[in-house]
Amino acid sequence: MLPLGTLAPDFQLPDTAGKTIALRDFAGAPALLVMFICNHCPFVRHVRAELAQLGRDYGGRQVAVVAINSNDATAYPEDSPQAMVEETQAAGYTFPYLFDASQTVARAYRAACTPDFFLFDARQRLVYRGQLDDSRPGNGLPVTGKDLRAALEAVLAGAPVATAQKPSLGCNIKWKAGNEPDYFLH
Numbered sequence: 001m002l003p004l005g006t007l008a009p010d011f012q013l014p015d016t017a018g019k020t021i022a023l024r025d026f027a028g029a030p031a032l033l034v035m036f037i038c039n040h041c042p043f044v045r046h047v048r049a050e051l052a053q054l055g056r057d058y059g060g061r062q063v064a065v066v067a068i069n070s071n072d073a074t075a076y077p078e079d080s081p082q083a084m085v086e087e088t089q090a091a092g093y094t095f096p097y098l099f100d101a102s103q104t105v106a107r108a109y110r111a112a113c114t115p116d117f118f119l120f121d122a123r124q125r126l127v128y129r130g131q132l133d134d135s136r137p138g139n140g141l142p143v144t145g146k147d148l149r150a151a152l153e154a155v156l157a158g159a160p161v162a163t164a165q166k167p168s169l170g171c172n173i174k175w176k177a178g179n180e181p182d183y184f185l186h
Helices: 042-059 081-091 104-109 146-157
Strands: 012-014 020-022 032-036 064-069 097-099 116-120 126-128
Touching: 012 097, 032 042, 032 104, 042 064, 042 081, 042 146, 081 097, 116 146, 126 146
Parallel strands: 032 064, 064 097
Antiparallel strands: 012 020, 032 116, 116 126
16 A cells, blocks of 8 residues: 555546646645546445545535546446546536546556545645445445545544555456556565
8 A cells, every 4th residue: 555644646647528637736735635436346336426425525625636547448448538428427526537548647556446545635645545434335334435534524624634544445456468566466
């Protein structure tokens, strides 16, 4: 996992409208939430309404929220940029949804699954990398976003984020053949 305190790895990626979005675009935000998601993963589909709600709730509080799809769109066409346009509209995402065709951004963040969450403070230092909440497809627990929301609230209050963090759980990022990162293989 990316160590707490790590400076947000840089990125410059296209969004669903074809606009290039970069890390520097979020400078000055009190917090930055980077989510690795995709369209087809049952874990993401299970929480997509909460992801959209997070965007509405925290975007209004000046938190920068961005989602990144790093899946191999050739092997998984349902995760293609065109399908991302459709998913953004269907899910009601109000945040930029970016496509990481080279998968270099996922590697830089050490993202392993979808969904995977990385929360940075105002200095863009990592303070949380963990799960949304305890809900999983089929476990009967409601999707509340409680773990991630608690971390967001702590950052906004200027309080420390709990260091006991549960890793995210979901579908593995669909790496291009031969592109699997070392951290993923071990």
